[in-house]
Amino acid sequence: MNVMKAPILQRHLPADMQAGRALPGIQPEHGPWLRVDEAYGAQMARRRALLRDAPHLVLYQENAALPAAQELLEAVLTELPGLGFERAGDVVTCPDARKVDVSSTTAPMGLLGELLQNDFIIMEKRGDEHVLSAGVLCFPASWRLSEKAGRPLTDIHVPVEEYTPELARRVQRLFDGIQVGRPLWRFNQLWYDDPELFQPRSARDPRRVDATEAGPFYRTERQTLLRLPISRAVVFAIHTYVLARANVPDLT
Numbered sequence: 001m002n003v004m005k006a007p008i009l010q011r012h013l014p015a016d017m018q019a020g021r022a023l024p025g026i027q028p029e030h031g032p033w034l035r036v037d038e039a040y041g042a043q044m045a046r047r048r049a050l051l052r053d054a055p056h057l058v059l060y061q062e063n064a065a066l067p068a069a070q071e072l073l074e075a076v077l078t079e080l081p082g083l084g085f086e087r088a089g090d091v092v093t094c095p096d097a098r099k100v101d102v103s104s105t106t107a108p109m110g111l112l113g114e115l116l117q118n119d120f121i122i123m124e125k126r127g128d129e130h131v132l133s134a135g136v137l138c139f140p141a142s143w144r145l146s147e148k149a150g151r152p153l154t155d156i157h158v159p160v161e162e163y164t165p166e167l168a169r170r171v172q173r174l175f176d177g178i179q180v181g182r183p184l185w186r187f188n189q190l191w192y193d194d195p196e197l198f199q200p201r202s203a204r205d206p207r208r209v210d211a212t213e214a215g216p217f218y219r220t221e222r223q224t225l226l227r228l229p230i231s232r233a234v235v236f237a238i239h240t241y242v243l244a245r246a247n248v249p250d251l252t
Contacts, residue, residue, distance in 0.1 A: 008042035009195055009217075010241045013248075017187050017222060017241070026174065026225075029183040033224040034076065034118060035239055036083045041096040043117050046197055047138045051113050057200065058138045060149040061109050065133035068122050068231035073108040075228065076115065085115075109136040121236040123175065129153055130175045130234060139240045141190060141221060142201040175225075175234050183226035191215035195242055218248045 016031060050058050061069055080087060084095040090103035092115065100114050112120050113136040121137065123130035129152035137145040153171055178184060192199070195217045224237040 007039050008046065008197070010037055010039050010243055011247050013220070013241055013243070014222070017220060026184050026186050029185040029224050029226075032079075032082070033183050033185075033226060033237055034079050034083060034116060035222075036095055036117065037241075040117055043139075043197065044094070044096060044098070044114075047113055047117070050138045050198060051110060051136075055110070056146075058113065058145065058198075059109055059136055060132075060145050061107075061134040062150065065122055065124060065233075066106070066108070068124060068228060068233040069108040069134045070105065071228045071231050071233075072120060072122060072235055073102070073111055076112060077102065080115070109134055112136050113138060117239060119236075119238040119240070121238070123153070123234045123236070125176075125232065126152070129172060133233070139197040139238075140200050141188075141219060141240070142199055144200045144202055147202065178225055178227045178234055180227050180229045183224050185222060185224045187220050187222050190219045192217045192219050192242075195244070197240060197242060216245050218243045218245060 014031070014035070077087065077092070080092060086093040087102075090101055092100045092102055094100060094115065100111065102111050102115075104111060109120065112118075119137045119139055120135060121132060122134040124133045125131075131150060131152050132148050133150070135145055135149070153175070193215045219240065219242045222239045222241070224239075226235050226237070227233070228235060
């Protein structure tokens with residue numbers, strides 16, 4: 001693949017995320033929980049640049065989270081052959097012809113960032129709440145990994161005005177109820193003036209969102225939640241789609 005000529009933005013959405021639909025609530029994930037699309041090559045080039053030049057902004061991993069991170073990497077590696085990847089021993093050949101050595105036992109989050117368009121957030125139960133214990137977040141939608149790292153769900157959602165104590169309890173019950181082998185998914189919808197995928201923003205300077213806004217770029221995240229069987233950690237696998245407005249004519 002010629003990465004320089006490849007699109008960094010998608011031209012269409014998967015069928016189950018078609019624009020114009022009402023946003024669904026959390027629902028069972030019946031499709032693949034990992035995906036590769038036409039923007040893979042160019043988006044991976046952007047990810048690799050961030051991982052190389054600003055790892056402190058896009059990577060986080062507590063020492064105690066290493067087992068869960070390694071378990072997630074192994075789960076991902078088993079899915080790759082069905083997504084256009086090839087594996088020979090510890091070397092994975094990606095759809096853009098890059099070769100990635102996956103033998104490292106200390107940096108699984110970085111390897112995940114090198115392999116897939118997805119961002120990954122690991123949440124582990126500490127006391128009564130799940131805490132963000134590891135993550136690779138190259139394409140944040142107006143938040144910063146450094147501000148959420150090591151914090152529980154209630155703290156992570158503090159800037160969200162609608163995140164009431166009752167909603168916090170409901171979300172925690174949802175996390176407690178996720179079952180191995182039965183992933184869930186949801187998606188959001190956002191408008192941006194800038195197509196840049198790396199959009200960090202401090203909780204102290206929240207992005208102002210006008211519900212009637214219709215910017216030139218439509219951004220949506222497919223967020224899959226699954227439980228790892230050994231560590232029992234919950235994983236957010238986040239696949240970001242950004243489309244020019246002209247490619248989503250049926251949005252209302």
